[in-house]
Amino acid sequence: MSSPLRLGIAGLGTVGIGVVKILQRHADLLALRSGRPVTITAVSARDRMKNRDADLSAYRWEDDPMAVATAPDVDVFVELIGGDAGIARDSIETALRAGKDVVTANKALLALHGQPLAELAESLGRVIRFEAAVAGGIPVIKSMTESLAGNRITRVMGVMNGTCNYILTRMESAGLPYEAVFEEARQLGYLEADPTLDVGGIDAGHKLAILSSIAFGTQVSFDAVEIEGIERVSIDDIHRARDMGYRIKLLGVAQMTPRGLEQRMAPCLVPADSPLGQLVGGTNMVVIEGDSVGQIVLRGAGAGEGPTASAVMSDIVEIARGVRLPVFGQPAAGLVAAQPARTAVPAAYYMRLELQDKPGALAKVATVLGDAGISIDRMRQYGQHSPASVPVLVVTHKTMPEAIDYAIEALPRTGVLVSDPVELRIEEV
Amino acid sequence: MSSPLRLGIAGLGTVGIGVVKILQRHADLLALRSGRPVTITAVSARDRMKNRDADLSAYRWEDDPMAVATAPDVDVFVELIGGDAGIARDSIETALRAGKDVVTANKALLALHGQPLAELAESLGRVIRFEAAVAGGIPVIKSMTESLAGNRITRVMGVMNGTCNYILTRMESAGLPYEAVFEEARQLGYLEADPTLDVGGIDAGHKLAILSSIAFGTQVSFDAVEIEGIERVSIDDIHRARDMGYRIKLLGVAQMTPRGLEQRMAPCLVPADSPLGQLVGGTNMVVIEGDSVGQIVLRGAGAGEGPTASAVMSDIVEIARGVRLPVFGQPAAGLVAAQPARTAVPAAYYMRLELQDKPGALAKVATVLGDAGISIDRMRQYGQHSPASVPVLVVTHKTMPEAIDYAIEALPRTGVLVSDPVELRIEEV
Incomplete structure (x- = not known):
């Protein structure tokens, strides 16, 4: 069996402690599955004295996550501090430069700075894994x-x-x-x-x-x-x-x-x-x-301790097994810079309109929808909602969002609405 | 970019052709994701003349899958022939011995001979991947x-x-x-x-x-x-x-x-x-x-061409990326030989009994269930089903399967059933 994979964990909140617990509970299983032992060398968190639901006495304590990020006896820096900048970002960059791979659950950091972090990691031959950043335990x-x-x-x-x-x-x-x-x-x-x-x-x-x-x-x-x-x-x-x-x-x-x-x-x-x-x-x-x-x-x-820690562990086992993928x-x-675009996919829309309870109100609404090129799949008028208004629901046939915009802007000008119209897209799933 | 990963595909049914089509349609994307081109060197199937929905002219044709399994210009042997023995098994073993990795969709082969095949592959430092063998496109x-x-x-x-x-x-x-x-x-x-x-x-x-x-x-x-x-x-x-x-x-x-x-x-x-x-x-x-x-x-x-081929491709990309996991x-x-066991987990059970429509019938059933130690969560008696029988449904509280066995054996002896009792486990999901 190969040499152990040595972790340094920065951040001992719910997820960090969850990871420690899995490593302690399943050391043998993880070694079998990874092909090598997975061990913790050093841990770091803000408050050493805080009562935590795990025995950390076997690991070196560092007050400064930077000390974990640069420790010679750490192979993988596990960043569970959180936050889209500051110490989370700094310590990850430092760890990459010090030759460590990185596992993180930090969605904000990746969403805001993922591109430069990925470029840095890949230029250094390092990996960043982040299964826990999206949808907790779901792979x-x-x-x-x-x-x-x-x-x-x-x-x-x-x-x-x-x-x-x-x-x-x-x-x-x-x-x-x-x-x-x-x-x-x-x-x-x-x-x-x-x-x-x-x-x-x-x-x-x-x-x-x-x-x-x-x-x-x-x-x-x-x-x-x-x-x-x-x-x-x-x-x-x-x-x-x-x-x-x-x-x-x-x-x-x-x-x-x-x-x-x-x-x-x-x-x-x-x-x-x-x-x-x-x-x-x-x-x-x-x-x-x-x-x-x-x-x-x-x-x-x-979310939650177990599911999120499970995702972090999948990244750790992946690195222990020698799997090295681009970020x-x-x-x-x-990776190309995408052209951001509003949806170009037509969809059905739901509209709720509160109309004045008087003759011709519905006709005016229908006229606006017709002018917008919106055709109606289903419409329901309910009984009086408040003394002077009747709720009307519309489900449109598929239409472009621009047509809905036009209708939402034009409808109040009919003078028959008692409140702003509500529209919600119906996503085809 | 590294040298191409060269595939030899044996079996050109729905799945095989699906794999060929993906490789042709997404060559650039696959190279980007794999870090190297993925190419097909040789293909084999029973009938060369069969009309297939893909252009195979760029690949060497082999009538014998064994020729693909041993070809020096093949890195990965993709077995899509099927069957739990014969040529499927022989060609995989031959490919492993010839130093090839193997990708297969063959569930029967793995279920029946997975252990010796895995031992053979691992003793030779080869991998066998089989994502497509279970639940098609689901990872x-x-x-x-x-x-x-x-x-x-x-x-x-x-x-x-x-x-x-x-x-x-x-x-x-x-x-x-x-x-x-x-x-x-x-x-x-x-x-x-x-x-x-x-x-x-x-x-x-x-x-x-x-x-x-x-x-x-x-x-x-x-x-x-x-x-x-x-x-x-x-x-x-x-x-x-x-x-x-x-x-x-x-x-x-x-x-x-x-x-x-x-x-x-x-x-x-x-x-x-x-x-x-x-x-x-x-x-x-x-x-x-x-x-x-x-x-x-x-x-x-x-199942189906696209989903199953998608799963085969995930294995191929994995090997192209250099990922090498135990089978x-x-x-x-x-791996240990498991002790097979009947379920030891109590569950609720559904029972359908067709009773004679006469006084005391239900009491006899209830007595048997009580004797078996089965407690009833819900019971429904329906109107007459056929002239002489009334259907009775029982949902039990959680009970051991042995108690259900006892009841199923004892119930006919009450003399009030007009047909064999039906029981189905209610799995807690």
Whole structure:
């Protein structure tokens, strides 16, 4: 058996401790599977005195993660500090320059600085692995980079923020408005310190940007992701969508279109009986479509100690086995800068309009939709909602987003709406 | 860029031609992702004159697959002939001895002879990859061998024969008996020449045996798989199960129990709203449970030219990238022979009893169940089925299979049954 692979772990939060526990619990199994022992040499975290749920006495303690990144007895630097800059980025760069491979769970860092980091690593002959950065324990990076390597990827989709899916699911099951469930989630500790990272779609957007890069051979570009959070999803829309056979999900979609690379993370309707529609609670799902494989669906826990540590371990075992792949699946120097593009793929849309309850109101709406070139698949008018308004739901036939934009702008000018129209794309899944 | 990886392909059926097409269509993409060109040197099939949907003129034709297996200008022998012995096995062994790596889609061969083949390959420093052997385009071998390498796998389950799932789904949706749908499937060309491979559960059993070996570090042992096909699944049971909130699937389950390794492929009930319960038609699904990752669900096409060729290509790219793993994820020489065991995991069971419509019949049944130590979760008696019989459904609380055996043996002795009792395990998913 070969010499051990020696790890230095920086960051001993939930994930870091999860990794330590797996290494302690399964040392023999990991050695068998890796072909060599995998050991921890040094660990580092902010507060040495903090009570942690693991025995760290066998490992050298470093107050400074930089000392781990440069330690001569460390082969792989495991960065679990987090954050898109500062010590996380600095220590990774230092580790690469010191000849270490890097394993990280840091989605923000990769989404924002993945390209220069990949170029640096590859120029030094080092690898950076990051299975845990996207969708926790779900093997999505490996599936896309390796299992689907024979495919031109045509579309990647995913529900990749468990907190948002929890909130949307709970709104439906409890019939509660967004604000109430948001408050519940906060009290349950489900939200980040800055909750807009979750509910604003930013965390999920980071993940989508990483997947896009691998899928389409483009430089990772978080800035090009169109992002909309779940804050404006109303309980009304959740109920109405359900009536029409749909569920609302914070769905990331990336696809290469004739106009360029479309990347969007926004609330969408999906059929209630599709795998994405049936996903409840904090579970994640990634859907990958390739020209040969068709559609592959991957489902699992997107967060938590065990699942995330499991993903980190898959990267560590990969390096222990001597597997050395380019960071984004093909050489970083050859990745092209994608032309960001709004979707060029027609879709059905859901619209909810609150109309004045007076003769001719519906005719005016229908005229605007007709002028926009939008044809209607289904329309439902409900009984009076408040004294002076009636909700009208429209599901359109497939149409271009520009037509929807035109309608959304023109509809208020009819003078028959009592509130702003709501539109949500119905993603074909 | 390194020297090309040179393939020799033996077998030009659906999958072989699919692989050729991908290599032709995506030569540049594959070179980029593999770090080197991937080329075809030689091909072989039974009938050179057969009209095939691909231009093979650039490749050397060999009538004898052995010539491909030994050709000096072939690095990887791609065996797509099929069959659990004969030329498939001989040519693989010859290729390994000639210093070639091997990629195959041959589940029967691996299930029946995987252990000696793996030992041979590893003693020669060669690899055998077989992603396409299990669940077509779904990356289950790679996920289990690599992505979940940090986990002790606790259970593997799967719907891995699309034809059986098509038949069961179609029985439910069309309300047709097994025989009628079997005949439909035959006319649609969904069945193997020997249909018992499909409906008898043998094909799916091969796949389960392969997954078990990787999951539990045991020598692949198809003989130890308890197999029951779908022939005895009646339309009555499908309807009754649905009434109780379940669907019937041909489900493979492997788990390590205190008694030994349990491997069974049999019709089971699963909750209708679970991912497995919602799987309709020919799609496959594999569920893997690990001690850290929790439950991972993988879903996709289990057969067909594109999906299966996609899986073969993932193996080819892996070898092109220089990745060299043990055949079953850890050295074959260290794999232990598993003690086969009947399930030791208690479960709820579904029972359908056709009772004589006379006083005291139900009491006699309840007495037998009580004597067996089986406690009843739900019971439903339906209206008369035929003049002299009433169907009674029982869903038990969790119980050991031995108790069910006792009851199934004792129930006919009550004298109140008009036909043999039916029992199906309800798998907790």
